[in-house]
Amino acid sequence: MDEKVPRSKIIETEIPMGTVHPAALEPYRVRLFVEDEIVQEAEITIGVNHRGIERIMEGLPVEKANSLTEKICGICSNAHIWNSCRTAEMGLGIEIPERALYIRIIMGELERLHSHFLYLAHGCEVLAHETFSMRVFYLREIVMELLAMIGGNRVQYGCSVLGGVRPRCDLDESKLLRLKEDMDKVEEGLTDFANRFTSDSIVMSRISGIGVLPQKQALKLAVTGPTLRATGVARDLRTTMFEYDNFDFNVVTQPDGDVKSNLLIRALESFESIKIIRQAIVNIPEGKVVNRDWEMFDTGINESYIEVPRGTLYHSYALESGRVRHSIIRTPSMSNIGAMQYACIGDQITDAQLSIVQCDPCFTCSDRTIEIIRR
């Protein structure tokens, strides 16, 4: 695979795509440098979506800033508010009730399910296989309704608050029962989809060996999340998080790093998420869901890393009389951009969009800070 290393000669034919392009949901710009329809070099430019969340967060009370981080991303919104609350909780030493941790994990895993289903649906759509796409969208609707049931909104649920979860998100018996029943439905639907998908020889031959990202290159580019695990590296931050101590799950890997591995790993991880949710439903402890008994004091820079559907998410900020200072947010797609560029190389132009989509891009998250250089 080392012959995929870009050559140093000048390539004259350039195909620009974007910033608004049919195959991409989000605005970003891709420049493909091609020779005989084979992509020799790719360049992804983001920055169109920059809204300056960190600037808006600066100086806000920490509770407000937490709910603002939710607006970074509409796909993994819960992950952002969870990690932002976790940052302050670790800095202030707030003890979180056990029940709240379980509810956070249920929300986090439900979100992973809906994010992975969206990925599968979008991937099938880019493959131009609308039937599969529709099937996954239908499955995803079950998860979305569960999220709406727990959080009250289909997208930004605002589940975590400092010291636990919102009392609105507490799970009573009937909600747990519905969660349990719907997990069975999702598992049944997903098994059916996975069987149909893997036994469809046309689709499988279309996606095998496309957009290959070798393991060595993935480690070199600091790729995170399922995209890294699809190259055979069993690295998952959930194994190190104390929230997941009581849960039994496997870190799924796939060997090849191509589109097939990436699609399959999302499907297999969804099964692991269902397993985690089931364990949480059975073992959820009784008690209160939020600990209001804490004091605010000034802290230095607090940091927190968690595993979100796309990889590792990093939040850090300092607290100064209850207000947020020097906020830094690093989202997983930021480090996966290198993988997207590399995966395009060596394939046809037709496969370029597929190679980008296989890394699960979320450029809305990634448009973080613009450094202004004054000359």
Next chain:
Amino acid sequence: MGIKSFSRARAIHVMLVYTGGCNGCDIEIVNSILSPRFDAEQYNVFLTWNPREADVLVVTGPVTYHNRKPLEAIYDAIPNPKLVVAAGSCALMGGVYKNCFADIPSEEIEGPVENIIPVDAKVPGCAVRPQDVLAGVVSLLPTLLDAD
């Protein structure tokens, strides 16, 4: 009813433009038109990504500085009659991004959408619900069909 509006009534094409929101609204809109649960295709509404083909432009997000020109270009490329739906709090009033710290407007945000292109229907919500998007698009259909 002219032949143009007769044929248009059988295939209303919606184009979604994303101008820097958080992705939540976009996925809900794609969901409302594509997914089998909400299925806008039962009202002969289809999703397209080609401005030349589109009749209704759905705009989400608080138009960021870099997205202003693409949005104007897309609006100009759509043939008449054209209608614009602004969907989501960001598109209606700039959302949480419009002001950084109290009333100081953020330099990154050019929105709301009304400042840039004329808006015919507004769909509120953060994020919009698919049902509301459908209601917004369907409410525009009579205007579009009476056009010529």
